[in-house]
Amino acid sequence: MAVENMCFGSFTQDCIMRSGGFGCADQQDEPQNHLAATCFSCGLPLDIEHSVHCELEKQRMEMDWFLQMENQRLRSAIVGEGRRQRAMIMREYESKLKIVMVQKDEQLAAANDRLKELQNSLQVWEMEARAWKKKATEKEAYICHLRNRLNGPQQGEMVSSSSSSSSSQMRREEEPAAMMMMACKVCRSRSMCFVFFPCRHFCCCSYCETLLGHCPVCGTLKETSLEILVEVKQ
Numbered sequence: 090m091a092v093e094n095m096c097f098g099s100f101t102q103d104c105i106m107r108s109g110g111f112g113c114a115d116q117q118d119e120p121q122n123h124l125a126a127t128c129f130s131c132g133l134p135l136d137i138e139h140s141v142h143c144e145l146e147k148q149r150m151e152m153d154w155f156l157q158m159e160n161q162r163l164r165s166a167i168v169g170e171g172r173r174q175r176a177m178i179m180r181e182y183e184s185k186l187k188i189v190m191v192q193k194d195e196q197l198a199a200a201n202d203r204l205k206e207l208q209n210s211l212q213v214w215e216m217e218a219r220a221w222k223k224k225a226t227e228k229e230a231y232i233c234h235l236r237n238r239l240n241g242p243q244q245g246e247m248v249s250s251s252s253s254s255s256s257s258q259m260r261r262e263e264e265p266a267a268m269m270m271m272a273c274k275v276c277r278s279r280s281m282c283f284v285f286f287p288c289r290h291f292c293c294c295s296y297c298e299t300l301l302g303h304c305p306v307c308g309t310l311k312e313t314s315l316e317i318l319v320e321v322k323q
Contacts, residue, residue, distance in 0.1 A: 274305040
């Protein structure tokens with residue numbers, strides 16, 4: 090062992106002298122320096138070389154572990170950032186969706202209120218239309234009655250102009266006929282004073298009107314009736 094150390098020392102001193110002697114030389118002496126360093130490394134003991142190799146392997150494993158940990162940390166950070174971004178986008182969409190839903194609900198409520206107003210207005214208009222229709226029917230019946238009353242005196246004047254002697258006789262004959270024409274179509278004893286609708290027949294007295302559900306002239310179902318006061322001259 091001492092011999093090996095002595096040999097190693099002399100070899101090392103020789104290599105140092107070689108490297109020192111040629112340290113200031115030009116670049117052409119570089120292969121000789123490399124050869125000296127190689128000889129020096131080759132002359133190391135095996136236990137030192139093994140320890141150096143183990144230390145280098147340990148550092149390489151630590152570096153690999155560090156790189157793996159950094160890679161995993163970076164990957165986790167990227168995944169977490171993606172989740173955070175998606176959650177933020179979803180919150181923004183949800184807030185916008187809530188605003189739109191509130192606006193749609195308000196529009197729907199306004200439309201329902203408008204629909205109720207239109208329905209109420211339609212009901213009022215229908216009631217007014219029925220009232221005006223009833224008034225028009227009553228006016229039409231009253232006009233027909235007045236026209237009949239106006240036509241009666243004209244016919245009487247035409248008859249009286251033909252002959253004064255025959256007019257009294259005609260009047261006496263027409264009075265019973267007029268009484269018969271104005272007699273109730275049901276009882277024949279009282280004067281007619283009611284017009285039935287929708288058929289518009291002037292057909293019965295006040296007593297019979299309460300008992301009838303159909304027109305005694307045409308048989309139409311009675312929807313309403315109108316009382317008309319008529320004076321019959323005797």
